[in-house]
Structures are given as C-alpha cells and as structure tokens.
Amino acid sequence: MVSKKSLILIEVIFSIALFSIIATYSLNILYNLYEKKEITSFTTNKNILLETTRLFLLKYNNFDNIKYDNNKLYCNNNLLLNNVSQYSLNITNNSVNINICLDEDSICQSWYYEK
Numbered sequence: 001m002v003s004k005k006s007l008i009l010i011e012v013i014f015s016i017a018l019f020s021i022i023a024t025y026s027l028n029i030l031y032n033l034y035e036k037k038e039i040t041s042f043t044t045n046k047n048i049l050l051e052t053t054r055l056f057l058l059k060y061n062n063f064d065n066i067k068y069d070n071n072k073l074y075c076n077n078n079l080l081l082n083n084v085s086q087y088s089l090n091i092t093n094n095s096v097n098i099n100i101c102l103d104e105d106s107i108c109q110s111w112y113y114e115k
Contacts (some may be wrong), residue, residue: 013075016075021071034036039067042112043102043107046102046103046106046107047107049081049102050081050100050102050107050109053080053100054109056075057098057111057113058113059115060093063089063091063096066080066089068084068087068089071083071084071085073082073087081100081102082101083102084101085101085102085103085104085105086099086100086101086102086105086108087099087100087101088100093111093115094114094115095112095114095115096111096112096113096115097110097111097112097113098110098113099111099113
C-alpha cells in the first residue's frame, strides 16, 4: 500500500511538471506575439512613409526636381525619403509611373498618376 507521503510527493512532482509545460508554452506564445508586433509595426511605419511620400508627390506635381542618389530621394535638394533601395520614374505625355522600394526591397509600391 502506498503511503500518504508518497501520494503527496507524486502530486507535487506532477504539478511542477504540468506548470513547467504550461509556462514554457505561454512564454513561447508571448515571444511570438512580440515578434509579430515588431514586424507589423515596422511594415506599418514604412507603408505610412511611402503613403505620405506619394501624397506629397501628388500634391507637388513637379517630378523634374525629384532626384535619387545614394539610396535617398530628394526634392529640390531636400531629403524626402531615406533608405530607398530602388526608384524609377517614367514620365510620358499623359502619365507618370513611379516604382519605389524601401529597406532592401522589403516594401515596394508602384504609383501611377494622370497628368
């Protein structure tokens, strides 16, 4: 027959093992949520930067003064956007097409304007 002390010891060992498993999974879930938040925050910030740049260019509507040099976009020699990995500007008679990528092509957009 198993003594009362043995049963209590088995219950304590089982409780510690169960707590360890739950704590490990909970910490793993929290770490994944934090990591996902960081990635989402980075992407959202870069998309906001691109959107404000797009709106500025739409309002400015003078693409001759836009220059791309050393991964930076300038407007009238003033820094407009930093960490630009790709930039192309195609101007036709009736339209303007801009392709732009930020941070080593992690976020890319293509903008089309009618003149």
